[in-house]
Amino acid sequence: xxxxxxxxxxxxxxxxxxxxxxxxxxxxxxxxxxxxxxxxxxxxxxxxxxxxxxxxxxxxxxxxxxxxxxxxxxxxxxxxxxxxxxxxxxxxxxxxxxxxxxxxxxxxxxxxxxxxxxxxxxxxxxxxxxxxxxxxxxxxxxxxxxxxxxxxxxxxxxxxxxxxxxxxxxxxxxxxxxxxxxxxxxxxxxxxxxxxxxxxx
Amino acid sequence: xxxxxxxxxxxxxxxxxxxxxxxxxxxxxxxxxxxxxxxxxxxxxxxxxxxxxxxxxxxxxxxxxxxxxxxxxxxxxxxxxxxxxxxxxxxxxxxxxxxxxxxxxxxxxxxxxxxxxxxxxxxxxxxxxxxxxxxxxxxxxxxxxxxxxxxxxxxxxxxxxxxxxxxxxxxxxxxxxxxxxxxxxxxxxxxxxxxxxxxxxxxxxxxxxxxxxxxxxxxxxxxxxxxxxxxxxxxxxxxxxxxxxxxxxxxxxxxxxxxxxxxxxxxxxxxxxxxxxxxxxxxxxxxxxxxxxxxxxxxxxxxxxxxxxxxxxxxxxxxxxxxxxxxxxxxxxxxxxxxxxxxxxxxxxxxxxxxxxxxxxxxxxxxxxxxxxxxxxxxxxxxxxxxxxxxxxxxxxxxxxxxxxxxxxxxxxxxxxxxxxxxxxxxxxxxxxxxxxxxxxxxxxxxxxxxxxxxxxxxxxxxxxxxxxxxxxxxxxxxxxxxxxxxxxxxxxxxxxxxxxxxxxxxxxxxxxxxxxxxxxxxxxxxxxxxxxxxxxxxxxxxxxxxxxxxxxxxxxxxxxxxxxxxxxxxxxxxxxxxxxxxxxxxxxxxxxxxxxxxxxxxxxxxxxxxxxxxxxxxxxxxxxxxxxxxxxxxxxxxxxxxxxxxxx
Numbered sequence: 051x052x053x054x055x056x057x058x059x060x061x062x063x064x065x066x067x068x069x070x071x072x073x074x075x076x077x078x079x080x081x082x083x084x085x086x087x088x089x090x091x092x093x094x095x096x097x098x099x100x101x102x103x104x105x106x107x108x109x110x111x112x113x114x115x116x117x118x119x120x121x122x123x124x125x126x127x128x129x130x131x132x133x134x135x136x137x138x139x140x141x142x143x144x145x146x147x148x149x150x151x152x153x154x155x156x157x158x159x160x161x162x163x164x165x166x167x168x169x170x171x172x173x174x175x176x177x178x179x180x181x182x183x184x185x186x187x188x189x190x191x192x193x194x195x196x197x198x199x200x201x202x203x204x205x206x207x208x209x210x211x212x213x214x215x216x217x218x219x220x221x222x223x224x225x226x227x228x229x230x231x232x233x234x235x236x237x238x239x240x241x242x243x244x245x246x247x248x249x250x251x
Numbered sequence: 252x253x254x255x256x257x258x259x260x261x262x263x264x265x266x267x268x269x270x271x272x273x274x275x276x277x278x279x280x281x282x283x284x285x286x287x288x289x290x291x292x293x294x295x296x297x298x299x300x301x302x303x304x305x306x307x308x309x310x311x312x313x314x315x316x317x318x319x320x321x322x323x324x325x326x327x328x329x330x331x332x333x334x335x336x337x338x339x340x341x342x343x344x345x346x347x348x349x350x351x352x353x354x355x356x357x358x359x360x361x362x363x364x365x366x367x368x369x370x371x372x373x374x375x376x377x378x379x380x381x382x383x384x385x386x387x388x389x390x391x392x393x394x395x396x397x398x399x400x401x402x403x404x405x406x407x408x409x410x411x412x413x414x415x416x417x418x419x420x421x422x423x424x425x426x427x428x429x430x431x432x433x434x435x436x437x438x439x440x441x442x443x444x445x446x447x448x449x450x451x452x453x454x455x456x457x458x459x460x461x462x463x464x465x466x467x468x469x470x471x472x473x474x475x476x477x478x479x480x481x482x483x484x485x486x487x488x489x490x491x492x493x494x495x496x497x498x499x500x501x502x503x504x505x506x507x508x509x510x511x512x513x514x515x516x517x518x519x520x521x522x523x524x525x526x527x528x529x530x531x532x533x534x535x536x537x538x539x540x541x542x543x544x545x546x547x548x549x550x551x552x553x554x555x556x557x558x559x560x561x562x563x564x565x566x567x568x569x570x571x572x573x574x575x576x577x578x579x580x581x582x583x584x585x586x587x588x589x590x591x592x593x594x595x596x597x598x599x600x601x602x603x604x605x606x607x608x609x610x611x612x613x614x615x616x617x618x619x620x621x622x623x624x625x626x627x628x629x630x631x632x633x634x635x636x637x638x639x640x641x642x643x644x645x646x647x648x649x650x651x652x653x654x655x656x657x658x659x660x661x662x663x664x665x666x667x668x669x670x671x672x673x674x675x676x677x678x679x680x681x682x683x684x685x686x687x688x689x690x691x692x693x694x695x696x697x698x699x700x701x702x703x704x705x706x707x708x709x710x711x712x713x714x715x716x717x718x719x720x721x722x723x724x725x726x727x728x729x730x731x732x733x734x735x736x737x738x739x740x741x742x743x744x745x746x747x748x749x750x751x752x753x754x755x756x757x758x759x760x761x762x763x764x765x766x767x768x769x770x771x772x773x774x775x776x777x778x779x780x781x782x783x784x785x786x787x788x789x790x791x792x793x794x795x796x797x798x799x800x801x802x803x804x805x806x807x808x809x810x811x812x813x814x815x816x817x818x819x820x821x822x823x824x825x826x827x828x829x830x831x832x833x834x835x836x837x838x839x840x841x842x843x844x845x846x847x848x849x850x851x852x853x854x855x856x857x858x859x860x861x862x863x864x865x866x867x868x869x870x871x872x873x874x875x876x877x878x879x880x881x882x883x884x885x886x887x888x889x890x891x892x893x894x895x896x897x898x899x900x
Contacts, residue, residue, distance in 0.1 A: 099300070103297055106289040106292070106297055107294070110290075114294075146289070178638060205587060219298055219300060220297070220300070243294055243295060243298060245546075
């Protein structure tokens with residue numbers, strides 16, 4: 051049985067495509083109607099559900115943490131949620147906190163490649179950093195009133211909040227000793243929700 | 252903490268629904284904004300959102316080192332497709348050829364078969380909620396036996412390429428895994444009516460609760476399709492109707508225990524050109540129990556029974572097939588780096604074939620009745636080599652009644668250089684094991700035995716090498732590209748008897764390779780307008796082994812286009828109006844020759860109010876008919892238009 055020539059099949063096919071080109075315009079027309087309606091808006095939720103939930107946690111944790119009175123100098127100063135190193139949230143985090151505030155402090159998202167002691171952050175999320183180890187990043191803000199939140203993919207004992215994927219759900223572990231070191235305290239309600247609480251020994 | 256986990260009720264069911272909606276978007280790599288704002292949830296409720304499931308690792312799909320395409324619930328609803336094969340057209344990595352109102356030929360990566368050589372597409376594994384639905388008699392599909400109400404589909408995972416290690420035998424060229432929604436997500440009443448020039452359907456469903464932790468749904472539906480025209484333009488007298496009813500029950504028993512029970516019953520009828528209609532009926536019942544052993548370990552037990560009855564009432568031929576299946580699966584984390592899944596399963600199937608005996612030709616079987624056992628065991632370890640690199644090693648052993656134990660190993664490596672990019676590569680082996688059709692069939696022409704099954708028929712084997720790249724480009728686009736090199740051996744051929752020439756028998760004398768590319772992506776032009784596109788292309792190089800007769804030529808392996816693709820657009824014209832359009836093109840089929848075609852599907856949906864949705868759907872709109880496949884009984888596929896109404900009560 052002669053083998054069909056691939057090349058010949060290809061040629062005849064491209065002829066076909068040309069023949070149907072006027073019909074393809076029909077779709078173009080339909081799309082054109084749509085363009086009029088379509089309004090370009092940024093900030094799509096192009097993030098996995100896991101990270102959408104984690105992003106939501108980030109700002110929802112804030113009311114359950116007591117920061118020292120010196121944290122804010124002005125009533126309208128933003129509350130900074132920082133993402134140090136890799137950012138798994140895309141634009142989702144901005145979208146999630148838009149219009150939300152802790153008391154009089156509107157949430158604001160900041161991104162940084164590495165953490166320094168003078169980083170103006172109240173909450174910092176750390177997964178993986180290009181230029182610092184997680185340990186170094188944690189050490190940089192140690193003793194400062196910063197709630198460190200480690201991603202579930204990062205396993206380092208030094209964070210205050212550590213995300214954990216438990217039975218397909220995003221949960222967390224809290225280390226109150228680390229919190230105390232950073233001069234912040236965590237409400238009992240949040241501790242109750244934690245999978246585990248690591249107490250000062 | 253326990254109080255949190257087990258606090259259930261309304262909030263939990265809403266959450267479940269929510270998590271599923273969003274999970275779809277995430278898994279499909281969609282750009283869709285989550286339907287519900289997670290921000291409205293309390294901290295407790297956030298902790299209940301299921302972001303991944305521990306069972307057989309479906310959560311890892313977006314990170315799965317395989318060519319996976321996920322058809323989401325929303326995709327299904329937007330398309331307006333109601334019959335399962337038409338829904339499967341949404342996956343770029345499947346080839347779908349419609350041949351009659353109820354008949355479809357579906358395959359992945361080629362090998363659609365050839366009717367003249369009695370070779371049917373037989374290298375796909377199809378699962379509906381974990382129930383294997385390909386026929387063990389010839390390892391192909393009766394697509395008219397499978398119907399799922401579109402609104403109950405949670406998602407369809409289409410894996411092109413071998414899935415032997417995890418999913419089992421027959422997952423040679425692909426796996427179609429259809430997952431239905433939990434009863435908690437289909438609460439309330441639903442009435443769905445559709446009327447069109449070729450198809451009409453009606454469905455009614457009610458979902459309720461049995462106490463705070465148990466949900467159920469019951470449904471009844473009927474789909475009817477008018478007879479098509481045959482390839483010569485004459486009425487093919489092959490109209491089809493299929494009433495079906497079923498239920499699903501989900502019970503969250505607390506303490507990490509969950510039970511699911513579901514069943515369906517249908518009785519399809521297809522008109523015949525001459526003589527009485529043909530019947531195809533089926534009933535199935537499945538139970539699944541999931542149990543969390545600890546925070547990092549879970550157990551799943553599943554069992555089902557399935558009864559298929561097909562009968563051509565004209566000549567009395569047909570078969571009965573009963574299947575009992577039981578399987579257990581254990582997921583556990585071993586230390587920090589290893590995620591292990593292992594399991595065992597056993598399937599018993601009993602068939603009783605009424606042969607077709609005619610004056611000219613007869614299709615007989617020896618034996619006509621048999622009970623067979625198919626046992627399997629599998630293990631897969633997902634090893635985190637470092638934070639960005641994962642190695643997955645899997646092995647499945649399957650013991651089939653004809654060829655004994657087959658080993659199907661696979662190794663997959665994935666690397667995430669950044670969070671938005673995944674590179675993967677895999678090498679795997681899969682087999683299609685012999686079936687009664689390979690071993691026991693006897694075809695007679697008059698009194699002469701023309702073809703006889705071969706008791707020494709061997710497994711058809713595939714060794715596949717695949718690599719892929721998946722990325723989120725900028726924040727609005729997703730792209731997935733995979734390339735495969737599939738090496739086949741011992742493919743089925745037709746051979747002469749050594750001295751007497753007849754009867755012909757099956758041999759394993761074809762081998763060769765295919766090289767292909769599969770690509771798809773999505774782009775969110777704006778919040779209201781999404782585009783999607785998919786494309787596959789393939790080169791096939793098969794040859795007969797020196798001992799092979801070469802009878803019927805290489806075309807017997809399949810008549811497949813070397814390329815196909817689609818472009819689709821979804822526009823939310825307003826909060827209540829949605830326009831979906833899809834332009835798809837399929838290349839020509841080489842042998843027998845079928846011209847390629849380009850067709851347009853479209854659906855305009857109008858959400859009149861919270862209770863009522865009206866829509867106008869059109870399929871194959873560009874011309875009055877086209878032909879998707881050629882062989883006797885392969886119809887012209889005509890333009891189809893329908894008006895649908897969905898009422899929630």
